[in-house]
Amino acid sequence: MSLIGMRYLAPPHxxxxxxxxxxxxxxxxxxxxxxxxxxxxxxxSLLHTSxxxxxxxxxxxxxNVAMCRHTGQVVFSDPYKxxxxxxxxxxxxxxxxxSLREDNxxxxxxxxLKSMFCERAQALIHGDLHTGSIMVTHDSTQVIDPExxxxxxxxxxxxxxxxxxxxxFFAQDGFATEGSDRKDYKKWILKxxxxxxxxxxxKFTALWDENKNRSGDAYLPEIYNQPDLWQLVQTKxxxxxxxxxxxxxxxKMIRRIVGVAHVEDLESITDANKRAECERKALDxxxxxxxxxxxxxxxxxxxxxxxxxxx
Amino acid sequence: MSLIGMRYLAPPHxxxxxxxxxxxxxxxxxxxxxxxxxxxxxxxSLLHTSxxxxxxxxxxxxxNVAMCRHTGQVVFSDPYKxxxxxxxxxxxxxxxxxSLREDNxxxxxxxxLKSMFCERAQALIHGDLHTGSIMVTHDSTQVIDPExxxxxxxxxxxxxxxxxxxxxFFAQDGFATEGSDRKDYKKWILKxxxxxxxxxxxKFTALWDENKNRSGDAYLPEIYNQPDLWQLVQTKxxxxxxxxxxxxxxxKMIRRIVGVAHVEDLESITDANKRAECERKALDxxxxxxxxxxxxxxxxxxxxxxxxxxx
Numbered sequence: 107m108s109l110i111g112m113r114y115l116a117p118p119h120x121x122x123x124x125x126x127x128x129x130x131x132x133x134x135x136x137x138x139x140x141x142x143x144x145x146x147x148x149x150x151s152l153l154h155t156s157x158x159x160x161x162x163x164x165x166x167x168x169x170n171v172a173m174c175r176h177t178g179q180v181v182f183s184d185p186y187k188x189x190x191x192x193x194x195x196x197x198x199x200x201x202x203x204x205s206l207r208e209d210n211x212x213x214x215x216x217x218x219l220k221s222m223f224c225e226r227a228q229a230l231i232h233g234d235l236h237t238g239s240i241m242v243t244h245d246s247t248q249v250i251d252p253e254x255x256x257x258x259x260x261x262x263x264x265x266x267x268x269x270x271x272x273x274x275f276f277a278q279d280g281f282a283t284e285g286s287d288r289k290d291y292k293k294w295i296l297k298x299x300x301x302x303x304x305x306x307x308x309k310f311t312a313l314w315d316e317n318k319n320r321s322g323d324a325y326l327p328e329i330y331n332q333p334d335l336w337q338l339v340q341t342k343x344x345x346x347x348x349x350x351x352x353x354x355x356x357x358k359m360i361r362r363i364v365g366v367a368h369v370e371d372l373e374s375i376t377d378a379n380k381r382a383e384c385e386r387k388a389l390d391x392x393x394x395x396x397x398x399x400x401x402x403x404x405x406x407x408x409x410x411x412x413x414x415x416x417x
Numbered sequence: 418m419s420l421i422g423m424r425y426l427a428p429p430h431x432x433x434x435x436x437x438x439x440x441x442x443x444x445x446x447x448x449x450x451x452x453x454x455x456x457x458x459x460x461x462s463l464l465h466t467s468x469x470x471x472x473x474x475x476x477x478x479x480x481n482v483a484m485c486r487h488t489g490q491v492v493f494s495d496p497y498k499x500x501x502x503x504x505x506x507x508x509x510x511x512x513x514x515x516s517l518r519e520d521n522x523x524x525x526x527x528x529x530l531k532s533m534f535c536e537r538a539q540a541l542i543h544g545d546l547h548t549g550s551i552m553v554t555h556d557s558t559q560v561i562d563p564e565x566x567x568x569x570x571x572x573x574x575x576x577x578x579x580x581x582x583x584x585x586f587f588a589q590d591g592f593a594t595e596g597s598d599r600k601d602y603k604k605w606i607l608k609x610x611x612x613x614x615x616x617x618x619x620k621f622t623a624l625w626d627e628n629k630n631r632s633g634d635a636y637l638p639e640i641y642n643q644p645d646l647w648q649l650v651q652t653k654x655x656x657x658x659x660x661x662x663x664x665x666x667x668x669k670m671i672r673r674i675v676g677v678a679h680v681e682d683l684e685s686i687t688d689a690n691k692r693a694e695c696e697r698k699a700l701d702x703x704x705x706x707x708x709x710x711x712x713x714x715x716x717x718x719x720x721x722x723x724x725x726x727x728x
Contacts, residue, residue, distance in 0.1 A: 165479035171472040187639040328498040335521040
């Protein structure tokens with residue numbers, strides 16, 4: 107498991123998104139990505155670094171402004187306004203795209219996510235951690251394309267990965283044939299979504315616990331090394347991070363259905379009616395998730411709702 | 418009203434803190450400071466600037482790391498742990514200082530304020546806007562000492578000013594003599610606290626409204642120029658900012674009573690019993706404010722509680 111800057115790895119690695127379209131299971135994917143995210147996010151956050159090192163690193167990555175600006179626009183703004191760049195399955199989703207632009211509560215929520223994306227230097231994030239930025243074999247997982255990296259909110263990476271797995275899930279009905287209903291594969295995707303968050307949560311808090319005596323500047327051991335307080339602080343941190351991640355996951359899903367850049371998972375469904383049906387379910391789910399994200403207390407609750415929507 | 422870098426202005430300007438100790442009223446103070454804060458904070462935030470300009474400016478001010486690190490330590494950490502630098506009115510406040518270090522809910526809250534201070538580049542803040550950084554005459558107000566400036570949470574500046582006015586209020590009983598009970602002056606301080614927030618709120622939202630068609634990247638007019646939504650977004654923004662400001666105000670008060678650097682308002686009360694009494698009231702109020710800040714919906718509610726504590 108490593109982050110590499112090269113666009114292509116030697117075969118037999120393939121882009122994860124293509125594997126998800128083909129219906130291939132990757133038994134170590136959740137574990138590998140949880141490991142990648144927990145390490146990169148923990149060690150670059152103020153849970154582990156000093157404010158001095160943090161500020162130096164934040165400044166270093168502020169140079170990456172063009173990529174950040176682009177992401178900010180295409181993810182948090184374009185889908186919510188009339189834009190020549192937006193597109194969707196036409197005419198099927200015309201009404202859906204219009205409703206989105208008129209949904210005040212949704213626009214209220216996405217504004218808060220955008221502010222967090224632009225203002226909060228929580229950790230060094232990959233910045234584009236979707237399933238097209240990951241190359242896989244049965245037992246290897248490689249994260250590529252780090253050119254969007256900057257200091258931002260951790261939930262943006264976690265949400266990118268979870269949201270793209272959710273899009274892959276919603277696309278599966280478009281790939282189902284008489285010989286292969288994709289039911290088992292859909293179950294595997296949901297299991298991977300659950301395992302990713304649960305393993306991330308476990309590994310991240312384990313790193314935090316292991317480093318409690320040489321911690322960063324956010325929670326000094328002299329103040330926070332007391333079991334009840336430690337528990338209180340960690341629960342709050344992880345709950346907020348969970349809700350941030352769900353928010354960013356939903357924003358990523360929405361922008362891939364009505365924004366400028368779509369995903370192959372849905373685009374490769376050639377029957378427009380079938381594609382629109384998958385997209386509408388994904389879009390409605392994402393809208394609900396953005397608005398209601400703070401009500402979820404576990405990832406299992408999220409996957410349960412997905413199952414209700416699709417089964 | 419201007420920000421200047423010089424330490425001393427020509428007489429008759431005096432440091433506001435000294436004026437507050439002497440019991441001098443400054444009828445334009447609230448208006449001037451509200452003007453200063455609304456302008457500096459609005460124009461340097463993403464409500465007015467582009468993400469490109471914002472990131473460039475954030476990077477520029479990341480160099481100011483030593484000052485930020487110092488503030489982070491003395492405001493958000495030292496008072497909550499055993500530190501050779503901490504001091505307080507001894508032995509009167511021994512127990513109070515100890516209770517503070519054992520108050521888990523308070524330490525939970527101050528951690529969130531510290532994270533916001535270190536991570537959130539909301540606007541270019543003065544970074545040390547207490548009553549010792551302001552020079553005044555009857556009709557002139559000059560902000561000095563901008564060497565702490567960096568991109569941080571707006572509430573840190575607003576809270577610094579309000580928190581120091583509150584300290585000045587709690588110190589007044591220590592200055593009362595038979596000939597002068599300071600009752601009217603206490604009323605004037607509370608009125609100034611109220612007016613500062615209310616005028617800031619008014620001026621800040623007015624700037625936001627005036628600029629709605631050439632807004633920054635946070636709330637694009639194409640998405641948010643709709644009366645109900647505009648109202649929803651502004652109310653949320655100003656409510657969060659109000660609660661952030663109260664949180665930072667309380668942190669600033671606490672650190673001036675049990676931390677390394679105290680304020681002349683309280684220090685100049687020579688009778689230790691009297692001083693300890695004033696300090697304990699201020700400390701208890703500040704602890705309540707940090708924990709309960711999200712329950713307050715107006716600054717008038719805050720000043721009412723202060724009056725109950727002291728009268």
